[in-house]
Amino acid sequence: MTPPADRVPPADTTDERALNERRAAILEAVVTEYIGTAEPVGSSHVANAHGVQVSSATVRSEMVALERDGYLVQPHTSAGRIPTDKGYRFFVDHLTEPGVLGPAQHLQVTQFFDQVHGEMETMLERATGLLSELTSYAAVVVGPSHDTATVRSVQMVGLSPLMALLVVVLSDGAVEKRTIELDREASEDALARSGAVLSAHLVGHTISSAWTVPLSGDEEVDRLVVAARVPFSFLEGTMDSDHVFVGGPARLAESFDAVETVRSVLGILEQQLVVVTLLRDVLHSGLSVAIGTEHGYEPLASCAVVVAPLTADGQDLGAVGLLGPTRMDYPRAMAAAHVVGERLGERLGSHDGRH
Amino acid sequence: MTPPADRVPPADTTDERALNERRAAILEAVVTEYIGTAEPVGSSHVANAHGVQVSSATVRSEMVALERDGYLVQPHTSAGRIPTDKGYRFFVDHLTEPGVLGPAQHLQVTQFFDQVHGEMETMLERATGLLSELTSYAAVVVGPSHDTATVRSVQMVGLSPLMALLVVVLSDGAVEKRTIELDREASEDALARSGAVLSAHLVGHTISSAWTVPLSGDEEVDRLVVAARVPFSFLEGTMDSDHVFVGGPARLAESFDAVETVRSVLGILEQQLVVVTLLRDVLHSGLSVAIGTEHGYEPLASCAVVVAPLTADGQDLGAVGLLGPTRMDYPRAMAAAHVVGERLGERLGSHDGRH
DNA sequence: TCCTGGCACTCGGTAGACTTGAGTGCCAGG
DNA sequence: CCTGGCACTCAAGTCTACCGAGTGCCAGGA
Numbered sequence A, B: 001m002t003p004p005a006d007r008v009p010p011a012d013t014t015d016e017r018a019l020n021e022r023r024a025a026i027l028e029a030v031v032t033e034y035i036g037t038a039e040p041v042g043s044s045h046v047a048n049a050h051g052v053q054v055s056s057a058t059v060r061s062e063m064v065a066l067e068r069d070g071y072l073v074q075p076h077t078s079a080g081r082i083p084t085d086k087g088y089r090f091f092v093d094h095l096t097e098p099g100v101l102g103p104a105q106h107l108q109v110t111q112f113f114d115q116v117h118g119e120m121e122t123m124l125e126r127a128t129g130l131l132s133e134l135t136s137y138a139a140v141v142v143g144p145s146h147d148t149a150t151v152r153s154v155q156m157v158g159l160s161p162l163m164a165l166l167v168v169v170l171s172d173g174a175v176e177k178r179t180i181e182l183d184r185e186a187s188e189d190a191l192a193r194s195g196a197v198l199s200a201h202l203v204g205h206t207i208s209s210a211w212t213v214p215l216s217g218d219e220e221v222d223r224l225v226v227a228a229r230v231p232f233s234f235l236e237g238t239m240d241s242d243h244v245f246v247g248g249p250a251r252l253a254e255s256f257d258a259v260e261t262v263r264s265v266l267g268i269l270e271q272q273l274v275v276v277t278l279l280r281d282v283l284h285s286g287l288s289v290a291i292g293t294e295h296g297y298e299p300l301a302s303c304a305v306v307v308a309p310l311t312a313d314g315q316d317l318g319a320v321g322l323l324g325p326t327r328m329d330y331p332r333a334m335a336a337a338h339v340v341g342e343r344l345g346e347r348l349g350s351h352d353g354r355h
Numbered sequence C: 001t002c003c004t005g006g007c008a009c010t011c012g013g014t015a016g017a018c019t020t021g022a023g024t025g026c027c028a029g030g
Numbered sequence D: 001c002c003t004g005g006c007a008c009t010c011a012a013g014t015c016t017a018c019c020g021a022g023t024g025c026c027a028g029g030a
Helices: A021-037 A043-048 A056-068 A085-095 A103-115 A120-135 A188-202 A207-212 A219-241 A250-255 A259-270 A272-282 A330-351 B021-037 B043-048 B056-068 B085-095 B103-115 B120-135 B188-202 B207-212 B219-238 B250-255 B259-270 B272-282 B330-351
Strands: A138-142 A151-160 A163-170 A175-181 A244-247 A288-291 A303-312 A315-325 B138-142 B151-160 B163-170 B175-181 B244-247 B288-291 B303-312 B315-325
Touching (some): A021 A056, A021 A085, A043 A056, A085 A330, A103 A120, A103 A330, A120 A244, A120 A330, A138 A259, A151 A188, A163 B151, A163 B163, A163 B175, A207 A219, A259 B250, A259 B259, A272 A288, A272 A303, A303 A330, A315 A330, B021 B085, B043 B056, B085 B330, B103 B120, B103 B330, B120 B138, B120 B315, B120 B330, B151 B188, B188 B207, B207 B219, B250 B259, B250 B315, B272 B303, B272 B315, B303 B330, B315 B330
Antiparallel strands (some): A138 A244, A288 A303, B138 B244, B303 B315
């Protein structure tokens, strides 16, 4: 089996290359077992695993090498070994395919997409629930950012004599609103006309064009148009931080036994902006995984993140992510993220009105 | 000190009345100390507490009575006592005033309300953060339900040839939208006219009137009007479950040391509908407190909930709630909920356009 | 040259015995 | 009716011994 070429250079020197086949098999066995049991894995367990056909003594000597190279660690002498982040990384990169969902889970996904309907936000929200149920990890879904969306309609609606509502519909189906306090009462007519003025100059353009709306000459209307400028600029700023949905945070309490860890990870999930940038950083091309400190957020050092892009026709529509312990079930998590991400992407592509 | 009248009927028989003054003082001391330390409180600690000027032996015999009457329990013989839910209840009802925020916290609240601005949703969202920071418990804010809101504007906007967006503005400033898939292409003009038809018959009425919109006779427009009916009915159903904001769930991990408890409580907080009905059930009149199983949700048996209403001009605009362990700092939590609820209510009252 | 079975060793975890000390219940005296 | 005193209880901490999973190393065999 083992190609004889392996013998010439001792495997140790080829640190970053594929481990010699046997070591890889041993590493795989350790990772798989540890993911399942959460307990340090001893050489005899590995020797019994299928895929490894050597004695425990041989396994031990290989484990020494794997430890020296940083793939495994011993919590203490006379205990089994645990994979390091590097070990998990090798496992993810070389030892596992994205994996396939079990039939029951596949059915769950199918049913979900058969049944889900309605607004994009609702769909994304519910998708987090699906993902966290499939995997029993916490799930995150980030929807499309609006930065390329253009304005489709602008309307001013009076709420009370001194209060109006600016309602902006974007080409991707998002609706944003801002209340505007008026310093003087405005007629229904003036509100409608100011909406029309804004519409006339914004429809088809991005929101940032709001500053350049020319005035109409009618003082009452222009007063409203000017009052709408500031809200517009706020809109611009807040729009991309929208559309973050977190599902199944309670699952985190299952994944970690240290309360302190649960707390700090929950703390991260509360900060939407951090979540968005985290996903953005992790996502390189296609399905991506960040293990331990690879993403640079210390509070998540004991976590792994699996991210799949949401795309349709090559357009970036967001991302779905799973957050679990570093000893997460990578094949399953990757499969779930991949499948859900793909199908959700299709849906968004057909629903959001872009072409 | 003690009125002699107390002697005639032994205090035991008057279970539900005010405990004799000394017992109340002892109960208060136990609750206060236990809230602070989370450890069973012994008689000598109580004897040293100010407000109690008797020896520990006397305290002990009173504690026996308090235990018999169900206000205290011993985790085991030869340990101090812990308040029961009934004990906390008595404490909340008779031994503490809503309390006043410390100067630093008062400042925090003031600054918050000076600085917060913009949409109601944003404000409610951020208020959960304020509340959980003030108290270090999880916070919940439920915004106004729309059930009395009337329609202010209806608009149909085309997104793509076969996709339109129904945008409804309500009198309370809420904006709801639903995408509508069309079976046949619709002109901009027809969309606008269908919006006008819907507007004409709905503005000023509640959403439920959508079924009675008369048709205009123009087939293209009527097709759109009919297509909008179903989305409207969905709107009706989903509107009140909106506007639930949860803040600081990570604090729960601080409050409880049992991971299992954290998990189940987080699970509850994930279900918006449950949260809303919980608050609604707990809220009686003004500031309300539910301790342990008083609210009937088993997973929250080790929790206490403090709820304050959001009102303006006597109108119900929602509620703010705090969720913590039964040994929460009631005075502080009640003060925070009260103050924030009150000021938030004022804000909503002045901003939401109702009169 | 590499694998394997055997063997001595390590060390975390568990169980039992003992100690400590906070806290109790009870009682007799003021 | 309160109080100080006293004997008692029992969770938690400490110490010890032991067990066993697991290791590293080595000599013999393929």
